[in-house]
Amino acid sequence: MDLKPGAGGQRVNRFVDPISYHFLQFLWRTLHLLVSLWYLQVSMVQMIEGFLISSGLVKRYGALDIDKVRYLAIVVDSEEAYQISKVIQLLKWVEDMGVKHLCLYDSKGVLKTNKKTIMESLNNAMPFEEAVEKDVLLDQKQMTVEFASSSDGKEAITRAANVLFMKYLKYAKTGVGKEEPCFTEDQMDEALKAIGYKGPEPDLLLIYGPVRCHLGFSPWRLRYTEMVHMGPLRYMNLGSLKKAIHRFTTVQQNYGT
Amino acid sequence: MELYTGERPSVFRLLGKYMRKGLYGILTQGPIPTHLAFILDGNRRFAKKHKLPEGGGHKAGFLALLNVLTYCYELGVKYATIYAFSIDNFRRKPHEVQYVMNLMLEKIEGMIMEESIINAYDICVRFVGNLKLLDEPLKTAADKIMRATAKNSKFVLLLAVCYTSTDEIVHAVEESSKDKLKSNEICNDGNGDCVIKIEEMESYSEIKLVELERNTYINPYPDVLIRTSGETRLSNYLLWQTTNCILYSPHALWPEIGLRHVVWSVINFQRHYSYLEKHKEYLK
Numbered sequence: 001m002d003l004k005p006g007a008g009g010q011r012v013n014r015f016v017d018p019i020s021y022h023f024l025q026f027l028w029r030t031l032h033l034l035v036s037l038w039y040l041q042v043s044m045v046q047m048i049e050g051f052l053i054s055s056g057l058v059k060r061y062g063a064l065d066i067d068k069v070r071y072l073a074i075v076v077d078s079e080e081a082y083q084i085s086k087v088i089q090l091l092k093w094v095e096d097m098g099v100k101h102l103c104l105y106d107s108k109g110v111l112k113t114n115k116k117t118i119m120e121s122l123n124n125a126m127p128f129e130e131a132v133e134k135d136v137l138l139d140q141k142q143m144t145v146e147f148a149s150s151s152d153g154k155e156a157i158t159r160a161a162n163v164l165f166m167k168y169l170k171y172a173k174t175g176v177g178k179e180e181p182c183f184t185e186d187q188m189d190e191a192l193k194a195i196g197y198k199g200p201e202p203d204l205l206l207i208y209g210p211v212r213c214h215l216g217f218s219p220w221r222l223r224y225t226e227m228v229h230m231g232p233l234r235y236m237n238l239g240s241l242k243k244a245i246h247r248f249t250t251v252q253q254n255y256g257t
Numbered sequence: 258m259e260l261y262t263g264e265r266p267s268v269f270r271l272l273g274k275y276m277r278k279g280l281y282g283i284l285t286q287g288p289i290p291t292h293l294a295f296i297l298d299g300n301r302r303f304a305k306k307h308k309l310p311e312g313g314g315h316k317a318g319f320l321a322l323l324n325v326l327t328y329c330y331e332l333g334v335k336y337a338t339i340y341a342f343s344i345d346n347f348r349r350k351p352h353e354v355q356y357v358m359n360l361m362l363e364k365i366e367g368m369i370m371e372e373s374i375i376n377a378y379d380i381c382v383r384f385v386g387n388l389k390l391l392d393e394p395l396k397t398a399a400d401k402i403m404r405a406t407a408k409n410s411k412f413v414l415l416l417a418v419c420y421t422s423t424d425e426i427v428h429a430v431e432e433s434s435k436d437k438l439k440s441n442e443i444c445n446d447g448n449g450d451c452v453i454k455i456e457e458m459e460s461y462s463e464i465k466l467v468e469l470e471r472n473t474y475i476n477p478y479p480d481v482l483i484r485t486s487g488e489t490r491l492s493n494y495l496l497w498q499t500t501n502c503i504l505y506s507p508h509a510l511w512p513e514i515g516l517r518h519v520v521w522s523v524i525n526f527q528r529h530y531s532y533l534e535k536h537k538e539y540l541k
Contacts, residue, residue, distance in 0.1 A: 027286075216501075219422060
């Protein structure tokens with residue numbers, strides 16, 4: 001965390017009233033110090049809880065209804081994604097828990113670059129594209145793993161937009177085109193699939209990083225996805241993962257109704 | 258800011274205002290979010306919890322909304338986006354939908370009557386979303402308040418009505434396509450018919466990401482999105498705009514939201530400001 005003084009708002013001018021300025025700066029830094037201590041305390045409690053859950057001492061998280069998690073996504077901060085051994089450990093936990101479909105995302109594509117290393121470390125996993133090609137997505141024997149980065153989000157939607165636009169131009173060429181471009185969400189779905197983006201919407205998205213923020217995961221695939229912040233990857237533990245998945249299995253959505 | 262009440266501020270309200278000013282004086286030593294977004298979740302649960310009559314939760318929620326907007330305005334936040342009504346909400350019971358629509362119409366008409374106060378505070382009100390889905394009286398009222406406050410700029414209140422992100426993305430694609438067509442100057446054969454010659458198809462440049470971004474309903478992008486009731490999903494809201502946005506889910510139901518939640522979101526924004534600015538730079 002890097003605290004910097006603000007540029008906006010109604011700041012006390014340091015030259016007009018230096019005493020007030022320094023006093024307010026002191027109060028501001030003290031406030032943030034107290035907040036940091038609070039978060040430190042929360043992290044320690046979460047680590048202890050995670051340890052207790054991993055050890056099986058908390059019975060509530062013993063049996064997980066993993067079938068409710070049809071598609072899991074994991075977002076990792078790109079700087080933390082370089083800790084490939086940690087990522088592999090996390091995926092092994094996920095695989096052991098019985099998750100069948102997983103999407104791994106970091107905005108810079110670090111995980112994509114290390115795809116081969118990651119896939120080789122997993123016992124029984126298959127790349128998502130291969131599963132789609134072989135039409136074995138419904139096959140429950142192997143975990144499918146999809147790798148994504150920021151180019152698979154808004155940029156993919158832009159490419160799909162061009163597919164729709166070109167289709168419209170071809171239709172308009174026939175001379176019937178008095179109508180303005182008018183597209184539907186289903187057409188956008190089809191356009192994305194046509195350019196190779198067949199990954200479904202995740203049920204649950206776990207964020208490993210300093211901030212609870214999805215960092216550019218495809219906007220088209222996040223409509224009703226539950227997002228849970230797991231903290232930095234270096235502090236990951238099996239207990240927190242079990243707790244997050246257990247909590248998800250108890251959520252009831254009404255989808256706006 | 259004393260909107261809608263017209264009553265003289267009491268001693269307690271004045272005291273509260275000055276205490277808030279002191280708190281803001283501390284917070285504004287750091288960066289303040291330009292844009293806060295809110296999902297007003299929990300009105301019906303609040304009504305059930307407090308055994309209120311039908312619509313009681315939404316009425317309490319409206320008062321909470323006024324308070325939150327006051328805090329944003331006082332703190333120097335420039336934009337606030339409220340998820341007032343989703344396209345998905347049309348699937349609720351008809352009488353519930355009608356109640357919400359009537360409440361919105363009542364409040365917009367209230368705003369129109371208080372237009373001079375809104376202008377005095379330099380507040381711009383904008384309705385964003387697929388407004389064609391609104392019935393005529395509501396659409397007319399929304400247009401009226403938007404026109405009346407269009408020139409205001411100190412605080413912009415964006416009300417997302419008949420909105421979903423996926424509908425917004427498709428709308429952005431449509432608008433970008435129309436922009437492409439206009440920029441290539443077709444439909445010029447004199448008869449008003451739109452016939453595109455095949456050789457002209459190749460002359461169209463591709464739609465770019467920046468063009469889609471320009472055609473979304475909501476700009477600039479929010480810095481913090483607050484969804485009450487502890488729910489951790491976005492429910493098809495601001496999916497495009499939240500790439501670098503902190504997602505905050507306090508357990509309080511929407512009518513229970515208070516200054517402490519706004520302050521906590523600002524503190525967390527300040528804690529992670531550098532990280533998110535770096536991420537924004539990377540994605541440019």
